[in-house]
Amino acid sequence: MKALILVDHGSTVEEANALLEDVADKARAYQDSPFDMVEHCHMELCEPSIKEAFRKCVAAGASDITVHPYFLVPGRHSKSDIPRMVAEAAQDFPQVSYRVTEPLGLHDKIIEVIFERSLG
Template sequence: MRSLESLSLPHPNAPQSCLWGTGSEAGRNPVPKISKLPLGRSKIKSLAVRMSLVTSSGGTGKKNPHGIGKNDGVIIVDHGSRRKESNLMLNEFAAMFKDKTGYPIVEPAHMELAEPSIKDAFGICVQQGAKRVVVSPFFLFPGRHWHQDIPSLTAEAAKEHPGVPYLITAPLGLHELLVDVVNDRINYCLSHLAGDVKECDVCVDTNKCKFTSH
């Protein structure tokens, strides 16, 4: 049976590995460890359910008393691109996320290749009154960037703001809502090919939304 790398979420009574970090902990990885999980349907379903966390707005529709507060800043960080258009899409997503959730402080950041950097976004959050900063990686799965690069860059950013703890969340991972997103993309493209809808904003004028054979 194949295996995949995914989050090993601890039992509620187990020692917590997802901790608030501070600038004095540069070099320490504050994010959960990774373990091998069998790629079986029951395992994937179980993990997906556990990854479907309750949010303070949207999501399951329930209020999370431990969710983002008025003194919390959220940084949504992607890899970063040399293409300006790709970087601008993160700005649009961050604005959409802020509008949808109602969180008061939400900033985009790029891990590399473009600005604003994680350091820039961290500082902007603090300037807006953030007493804690939550870094949410806009990545699918936990690779090297999640294990090493983002924690290192965030720790360096936090050094300039003593006393402001930060938390790096899990990446998107095996979340059940991603099934709906992927399915929506597939069906929209097929509907476009059938002439029912226009090209989406991503594909427009690219001539990519078509079947190709060789």
């Protein structure tokens, strides 16, 4: 089973945290998804944590987990902190393969969204 975990920084503002849950809901509903399950989590400041999301995926039967930092640009969190935290979560599950992707970054679809929002 393939799982996707979306991870953001986490916030003390509930509205910010709820947005990632909404993104995960949209990903779950996506008809052509290559993933059997999608979870969300936060790097810090609130729950669920990376470790909790990883454990939830494994408990549901995931053997291949992709973790996507829901960040726009690469930085310390996406390049160092999140990969380290995912590796720590994965230590208890050596039978599970995992990878951490690059953040959203520069992509034609991002440019399309910028133009769409800019033009109203």
